[in-house]
Amino acid sequence: MRALVLADYHRLDLVERPRPEPGPGEVLLRVAATGICGSDVHGYTGENGRRVPGQVMGHESSGTIAALGEGVDGSALPVGAPATFNPVIVPEEQAQRYRGREQHCPDKTVIGVAAGYQASFAEHLLVPARNVVLLGAAMPLHLGALIEPLAVALHAVRVGGARAGQRALVVGGGPIGQSVVLALRSAGVTDIVLSEPSAARRELVAALGARAVGPEDGPLAEQVRAVLGAPADLAIDAVGLSATLEGALASTALGGTVVLVGMGSPRVELPAFAISTEERAVLGSFTYSAEDFRDAAAWVSAHPGQVMPLVSDIVPPERAQESFAALAAGEGPAGKILVRFDEQGAAA
Ligand SMILES: [Zn+2]
Incomplete structure (x- = not known):
């Protein structure tokens, strides 16, 4: 063979x-x-x-x-x-x-x-x-x-407790971010925005049913509010860098949830008060x-x-x-x- x-x-x-x-x-x-x-x-x-x-x-x-x-x-x-x-x-x-x-x-x-x-x-x-x-x-x-x-994405969506009626943000439009969009939709979430720098990937995720935004259009948190009408209840970071986690936290409502599934960096720096005083949960997801x-x-x-x-x-x-x-x-x-x-x- x-x-x-x-x-x-x-x-x-x-x-x-x-x-x-x-x-x-x-x-x-x-x-x-x-x-x-x-x-x-x-x-x-x-x-x-x-x-x-x-x-x-x-x-x-x-x-x-x-x-x-x-x-x-x-x-x-x-x-x-x-x-x-x-x-x-x-x-x-x-x-x-x-x-x-x-x-x-x-x-x-x-x-x-x-x-x-x-x-x-x-x-x-x-x-x-x-x-x-x-x-x-x-x-x-x-x-x-x-x-x-898809199983990686489904697990991340379950870790985040996704449910119908929620607003969701996906950070990163590579194969895992793309799969997360499908997994969110299978969980009944339809209000999805995804941020991704590549125009070709934005086009692909738009075909999957997410609204795609890019960094050139302004700060992520503002774009998320503009597209979803409010901050996200749930964000899934499929990149995993300090900047993407910070963007996910800033785009999520107080008391919201951020799931970290991307492994872009072994160490990240986080805005502490976005977690403590604003009571957001950051949850890890692996396989x-x-x-x-x-x-x-x-x-x-x-x-x-x-x-x-x-x-x-x-x-x-x-x-x-x-x-x-x-x-x-x-x-x-x-x-x-x-x-x-x-x-x-x-x-x-
Ligand atoms: Zn793999």
Whole structure:
């Protein structure tokens, strides 16, 4: 099978590797498509220190079940069925303890992040059976690669307690900000403004149902009031810098909530009184629970047309290097790039 190896920083090699064999409790997935995540791009450049040379990255994928290891129930996970995988693996003996908050398990393994785990920028990968999530048969299979970022967004929206009738601000219109708009809408929130410097991204999020504003139009808080008619009840910062958090706080009503999901900087400075005397809550959000992930998979299976605008480009593995280089140089498209493994001569 073919796999994309991070041979060195700034270099992805397409190599031939033996197809892995599923062990007890494991499922072999045949990958249809894998999305390029911002964290993969930072791994490619070496700047986040969370990926290492020699690694096969990839954690946003869909495909089909190719083979089952010993003890896996073939009636629950039939060979040939469309599926995705939840990349967050909790050790089996801790599953009960972390049920409903799997992302809090300190011993978790994250597929695509863990250096020794061959992940999904490859034609096949192994996944524990309990992390496999079946997809609706009617949806275009490659769109299942959007479930993982959608699950990140759904979790952030749930952390923020979003509900119908609220006014919401999303800071940042990249793939996570775009997914947050869809997740807010799925929660019944329709009054959404999103701030984003790129005009191409603003156009994309406008098509998703958010009103988009840019920094050139004036201070964010004023624009939010102008567009929503009042400060936001909830802001979701999908960037994560001092300036974006400050903008989110200033644009939110007293007693409002700001969710920090973007990881733009390891340290930020905050206006203290916007939190203390004005009683705003700043809440962290990271990945998702197993339930969030399953709900995102069900939502995408039922609404493939709504996630379709999130895909800007689909490339074969031969062009992955070129796509990573463009994204690293800040020259990527407005939406997601998917690497498609299930076309032209994919070896069985
Ligand atoms: Zn990701």
